[in-house]
Amino acid sequence: MSVQPVIVAGVGMHPWGKWGRSFVQYGIHAAREALQDAGVPWTDVDLVVGGETVRNGYAGYVAGSTFAQALGWNGARIATSYAACATGAQALDTARARILAGMSEVAVVVGADTTPKGFLAPNAGERWDDPDWLRFRLLGMTNPAYFAMYARRRMDLYGATSEDFAQVKVKNAKHGLANPNARYRKEVSVDDVLGSAVVSDPLHLLDICATSDGAAAVVLVSEAYAAKAGLTDPVRIAGIATVTPTFPNTVLDMPMLATDASGGVDPERTFKESIGDAVYAEAGIEPGDVDVAEVYDLSTALELDWMEDLGLCKRGEAEALLRAGDTTIGGRIPVNPSGGLACFGEAVPAQALAQVCELTWQLRGRARGRQVEGARVGITANQGLFGHGSSVLLTR
Template identity: 85%
Template sequence: MSSPVAVLGVGMHPWGKWGRSFVGYGVHAARAALADAGVDWRDVDLVVGGETVRNGYGGYVAGATFAQALGWNGARVATSYAACATGAQALDTARARILAGLCEVALVIGADTTPKGFLAPNAGERWDDPDWLRFRLLGMTNPAYFALYARRRMDLYGATPEDFALVKAKNSRHGLYNPHARYRKEVSARDVLASAVVCDPLHLLDICATSDGAAAVVLTSVDHARRTGAVAPVRIDAVSTVTPTFPNTVLDMPNLSTDASTTVPAPARTFKESIADAAYEEAGIGPEDVSLAEVYDLSTALELDWMEDLGLCKRGEAESLLRAGDTTVGGRLPVNPSGGLACFGEAVPAQALAQVCEVTWQLRGQATGRQVEGARVGITANQGLFGHGSAVVLTR
């Protein structure tokens, strides 16, 4: 188990469709995080930016872009890109420098301005990238991809469209109390099922939108946090960014399979499960210790998959927990108390950091209206393109 670092401050720019530069969103979130931490910008000695490939050169050098916008202060900069896992990898970069003794106060920022419609790979021909292949050769946009996951749950575990609709209804209730959420309106399962079918079995309200937004986190060593007067600060005990292990090299594509069993035994755990396993091992805990989870609900069915990938229940049991109310705030194991991407939409470089913000507020007891009582341990989960993902464990 590695040494923890402290989350001294968190901040966000509300999600929406604002039509402005990602830089402005990032600066807003950064200033909120600095104020929350009680840290002067001039005391920050590292800025890590979440790269935003859709936003031109400034996005490709996001660390320097944010540092310039905040006012050159001599800080070192770094930039990370890992699709939907960007925020976690940026966080890990900052954590590594703190643990190495190379900086004391790090500011991690992720922000995005997204286009309308589908998010599609846009970096030329990538014949070895299964995500590019499914877009270009199969015409399989994300909703079609999500629908295959949903259909798999139906075939394997008896899930129903009504179950998927219950996920959205639950998250919409949570989002009512989140001032940073884009959608703050309660919807019922009936509303979800009455919305247009996008890709059977998923309806429009089963699928998250694309959004503008930003999140930021101030990290320090635990010793530095205590010297500033922070008592029992929230800690990052693990950041997992593992990749698949051979022979499980088909990157969780629900419509494809491979059989290498004639040469090498198949691994006992899937790629997404291995992300969680590595996080638990590093933090020295198990899924039984988790108080709440913020997971990657690009579609309602994916939330159910992630519950099982994180080991929060056995395979095929997620629907039972959902129906029993266990995954709602007030239940045994709340999932997405923030409202999740169902209420935020995707702002890709920011969403893993937004999950860390939510878990931090929960562990501090500051999530008014959606507070998970007695929360001590939170875990997040994201998946990026091209076979990588992330999980972050925070404790108090």
């Protein structure tokens, strides 16, 4: 199914860190920067979509309304989306759908978060039908342990080593040096990673991303509005996928805790591959056309998984690309030129939008100090919860 593209008119971010202020301040900063980048007056905006943040009280649950009020009521319609780490992409898809339906011309999509110290735990209360809550409360499996299962699986199936995982961090840390919005801007070595504390074997502290405060925003406009505003050769969103698995032709990934298959299901096909398949089909683009990728690296091993899930290499070949330098800026398929979550940390409703910001800068040729030369097609990936995630494909 092919879908008409929509225009990315502007992008903006609030630098990520631990600032200890309201998520609203971060979101407004990013939104105003995106509007300025687009050259779009606030009075032209007819839709505001907010990425929900579950850690910031009622204002976070109605993020669309919160951001609309803080920006200044102008009569715009509002929406709020939540999909865990895929929140930003789902919010973007909501805005895109209204534009394609002719119900909106100019949309501002905003995600922002203020996070607590330490890993992200489920909210208070008992939720016995929530697999995420169950793995925390009954199994004691916090996110680092969850990531470690993925890492151990790669080691067992494909011969990955702790040194490979460490090299992902080394690469991303080097990429992030030139990113003014990154929280961590310091080179590390393989020895630094392997010498950091073991959090959940085989992953060390520097293999796992931190939690951060931060924000990102994207201004989407219709083709008609772009023509009227004189936007020439703009970046376009050619596809967004937030698909669920198709049973029984896929393996439900953790946190369902299924790492292999039974009943004739191909054990090499995870639901994350379905996300890649869907976005390529929607955009009419092949994996070989992709020039640059921003993927979900909550842990170093997850970056390697996503490279294969998106078809950027064959199953079990990600380590070979990494070792050959193919995923570094200047290589065949640079991955996470922004520095990734390794350099930003996790601000859940903002991270999928931050990836779109980075790819927009890359495709415009404006990613100073980290530019992927000649980039015309970029792809993102994020994992949500319970068998869903997201991928956004951008072209120029």
